[in-house]
Amino acid sequence: MTRELRDCLGHFATGVTVVTCEINGEKHGTTVNSFTAVSLAPPLVLVSLDRRSKACQRLDNRPFVVNVLKENQSDVALHFAGIPAAGLVPWNGMKLRDALAHIVCEPWRKYDGGDHVLYLGEVKEIEVHQGEPLVFYRGAFREVGA
Numbered sequence: 514m515t516r517e518l519r520d521c522l523g524h525f526a527t528g529v530t531v532v533t534c535e536i537n538g539e540k541h542g543t544t545v546n547s548f549t550a551v552s553l554a555p556p557l558v559l560v561s562l563d564r565r566s567k568a569c570q571r572l573d574n575r576p577f578v579v580n581v582l583k584e585n586q587s588d589v590a591l592h593f594a595g596i597p598a599a600g601l602v603p604w605n606g607m608k609l610r611d612a613l614a615h616i617v618c619e620p621w622r623k624y625d626g627g628d629h630v631l632y633l634g635e636v637k638e639i640e641v642h643q644g645e646p647l648v649f650y651r652g653a654f655r656e657v658g659a
């Protein structure tokens with residue numbers, strides 16, 4: 514079931530984000546495609562993180578930024594998924610340089626999501642830039658196209 518389910522869910526095309534936070538002055542990020550909008554009033558968004566990941570522990574009760582990646586940032590996506598890219602200088606404060614959008618959140622609630630934890634953030638600040646999104650579909654990075 515697990516393999517078939519993953520394959521089935523992979524048919525749902527998503528954008529790609531990197532969720533970043535800062536702990537004692539040290540910046541951390543993890544690549545996430547489980548990002549979704551939740552509510553406008555109050556403004557809430559959600560990310561789902563694997564319980565076993567370090568990222569999941571880091572996000573507990575912490576402010577975070579959802580950085581929506583542009584089509585030319587697959588190296589950044591891989592970098593924050595454990596495949597480091599040499600010479601990448603991605604940081605601009607707690608945000609990532611050259612992202613398509615930044616969504617700055619305060620922790621709101623967390624919920625049980627089975628082997629994942631669902632973190633809801635209350636949106637405090639948003640920023641949108643020119644460009645096209647990076648897309649994740651059936652296990653591969655794509656571009657939106659014409």
Ligand SMILES: Cc1cc2nc3c(=O)[nH]c(=O)nc-3n(C[C@H](O)[C@H](O)[C@H](O)COP(=O)(O)O)c2cc1C
Nearest residue numbers: 543544545546547561562563566567568593594595
């Ligand atoms: C395109 C893509 C999307 C991903 N989406 C998620 C996600 O939504 N949730 C998650 O927990 N991990 C996701 N991952 C895996 C994490 O980025 C990361 O590799 C893994 O959690 C290792 O985390 P750790 O170093 O914090 O333990 C994704 C990886 C890729 C390449």
